[in-house]
Every structure is written in C-alpha cells, then in structure tokens.
Amino acid sequence: MIIKSLLFIFFISSTNVLGDSLYNFENIKDEERFYSLIKEIRCPKCTSGSLASSNAPVSEDIKKKIIELIKEGKTDAEIKTFLSDRFGNEVLYNPGLNSSTYILWIAPVLFLFIAFLMFFFRRKT
Amino acid sequence: MTVFFRLFLLSASLMFFYFFYLYIEEDKYYPGASFQTSNMPLFELEDLYSDKLIINTDIEGAHLINVWASWCITCRIEHSYLVKLSSQGIPIIGLNYKDERIDAINWITKFGDPYKLIIHDLQGELALDMGVTGAPETFLINNGKIIAHYRGEVNEMIWSDVFSPIIKKENLFNDN
Numbered sequence: 001m002i003i004k005s006l007l008f009i010f011f012i013s014s015t016n017v018l019g020d021s022l023y024n025f026e027n028i029k030d031e032e033r034f035y036s037l038i039k040e041i042r043c044p045k046c047t048s049g050s051l052a053s054s055n056a057p058v059s060e061d062i063k064k065k066i067i068e069l070i071k072e073g074k075t076d077a078e079i080k081t082f083l084s085d086r087f088g089n090e091v092l093y094n095p096g097l098n099s100s101t102y103i104l105w106i107a108p109v110l111f112l113f114i115a116f117l118m119f120f121f122r123r124k125t
Numbered sequence: 126m127t128v129f130f131r132l133f134l135l136s137a138s139l140m141f142f143y144f145f146y147l148y149i150e151e152d153k154y155y156p157g158a159s160f161q162t163s164n165m166p167l168f169e170l171e172d173l174y175s176d177k178l179i180i181n182t183d184i185e186g187a188h189l190i191n192v193w194a195s196w197c198i199t200c201r202i203e204h205s206y207l208v209k210l211s212s213q214g215i216p217i218i219g220l221n222y223k224d225e226r227i228d229a230i231n232w233i234t235k236f237g238d239p240y241k242l243i244i245h246d247l248q249g250e251l252a253l254d255m256g257v258t259g260a261p262e263t264f265l266i267n268n269g270k271i272i273a274h275y276r277g278e279v280n281e282m283i284w285s286d287v288f289s290p291i292i293k294k295e296n297l298f299n300d301n
C-alpha cells in the first residue's frame with residue numbers, strides 16, 4: 001500500500017514537472033508572437049530549418065533573446081531587424097524588399113507581364 | 126509576335142549577364158565571409174584570468190577578435206595559425222565562448238597563448254550580439270567598428286584571401 005501510494009505520488013509529480021512549459025511568458029499574445037516568429041526565422045547554423053525546428057545552441061540563445069526582446073516590448077519588425085543585422089538577411093524566411101532582393105519580388109510580375117504581352121499580340125495577328 | 130519574342134530573348138540574355146556580373150562582382154570571396162560594417166556592441170564581461178571587467182574602451186584600435194572554446198575541435202586546428210599571426214605582431218583578442226574558466230585556462234596553458242587579452246563570455250551574450258553562430262569565428266575590428274567577419278577556421282588561405290585585402294585597404298597593423 002505504501003509503495004503504491006508512493007508510486008502514485010511519484011507519477012503525479014513527474015507529470016507536473018514534464019507538463020511545465022519550456023518558456024515563460026507574461027501573456028498569451030506574447031507567446032503566440034514568439035511561436036510565430038520562430039517559424040519565420042531561420043536557424044543560422046542549419047542548412048534550412050527554422051528556429052522552431054532547431055535545438056542548436058545558437059538557436060536556443062536566439063530564442064531566449066527573442067523572448068527578452070518581446071518582454072522589452074519590441075515589435076516583430078524590430079526583432080527581425082535586430083537578428084538580420086547580426087546574422088545577415090538570410091535568417092529571414094520572408095525576405096524584405098531591398099537592393100539585393102528587389103529582383104525576387106519584381107521578376108514574377110515581370111515574367112507574367114511578358115507572357116501576357118506575348119499572348120495578347122499573338123491573338124491579335 | 127516575333128519582335129516581342131526577340132525582345133524577350135534579348136532581355137532575358139541581358140538579365141542573365143547582369144546577374145552573372147553581380148554574382149562575380151560581389152565581394153564575398155568565401156561563404157563564411159562578411160564585410161558588412163557594423164558597430165561593435167557594448168559589453169561588460171570578465172577577463173578569463175580574473176574577475177576584472179573588460180569593456181569596449183579596453184579594445185580600442187585595430188584588433189582581431191577570435192571566438193574560441195576548449196570544446197571546439199576546429200579551434201584546436203586553427204590555433205597554430207593564430208600563434209603564428211600573433212608572433213607576426215597581429216594583436217588578437219580571444220573571446221572565450223560558452224566555456225568553463227578552468228577548461229579554457231588549461232587549454233591555453235597546454236597549447237600556448239596567442240591572445241593579448243581573453244574575454245570570458247560564459248553565456249555567449251556578447252557573441253550573440255556580434256552574430257556568432259559557433260566557434261571558431263574571427264572578426265576584424267577597427268576603432269569600435271566590425272569591418273570583417275569570418276565564420277570558420279582561419280588558415281593561411283583565408284588570411285590571404287579574406288583578411289589581408291581589407292587590412293591593406295584600411296592600412297591597419299602598420300606600426301607593428
């Protein structure tokens with residue numbers, strides 16, 4: 001009986017330990033922001049994997065830093081610039097529009113436009 | 126139709142050459158190298174040998190900052206080249222990354238000390254602020270600005286292809 005109750009207490013307490021969340025947040029909104037941010041930021045040490053998918057030491061550090069920045073009240077854009085300033089533009093899965101990426105954004109529209117023109121003129125003649 | 130098709134072919138080939146030009150003109154000789162200038166982050170960390178605090182003003186002027194740790198195997202390979210560099214008069218500051226003091230000091234006494242000063246960054250906070258993703262990494266700083274960053278082992282080839290050109294361009298380490 002004692003063993004059984006001891007076992008019972010053991011299992012109860014162990015699930016309590018395991019059930020604790022890994023990161024602590026002040027509110028649900030911060031937590032949601034954190035989990036969406038880590039899916040949008042690449043782990044700088046991985047070939048292709050988000051922070052969410054990585055437990056490399058540097059990813060763990062970056063995750064802790066993101067929580068710190070969220071607690072300081074930084075916006076998502078500020079957090080992203082903070083990280084891209086340090087780890088380069090390649091940490092962002094969704095590349096911003098700047099001098100080195102404009103072609104990525106313009107090219108599809110350009111090709112569509114060319115295709116449209118060709119189609120249009122072929123039908124006319 | 127044919128006019129547009131020809132125009133399209135022409136512009137596509139021109140674009141190809143333009144991107145090829147951009148690609149070869151980019152001053153990124155190696156995948157780990159970056160020449161983006163940024164400010165050296167503010168820090169306040171202990172010296173490896175004592176609890177004396179090291180701050181930004183202690184590392185003024187031109188220096189190499191080498192991120193290393195005793196658990197890092199590539200650092201061991203890189204080490205002999207750093208010893209050679211320091212004997213040539215290049216001032217190297219060590220940034221001991223996520224390492225226990227005792228392990229780091231043992232490593233240095235065993236293999237030799239190429240560093241002018243070693244900063245002990247147990248939590249990796251300064252390293253994170255500098256964009257370090259692991260060890261070894263090497264930075265070239267001049268007057269509070271990071272002017273070059275190389276992720277990976279520094280050896281003779283990397284030194285002459287990545288660091289030497291910028292050192293010559295900026296005219297550093299001449300008084301040594």
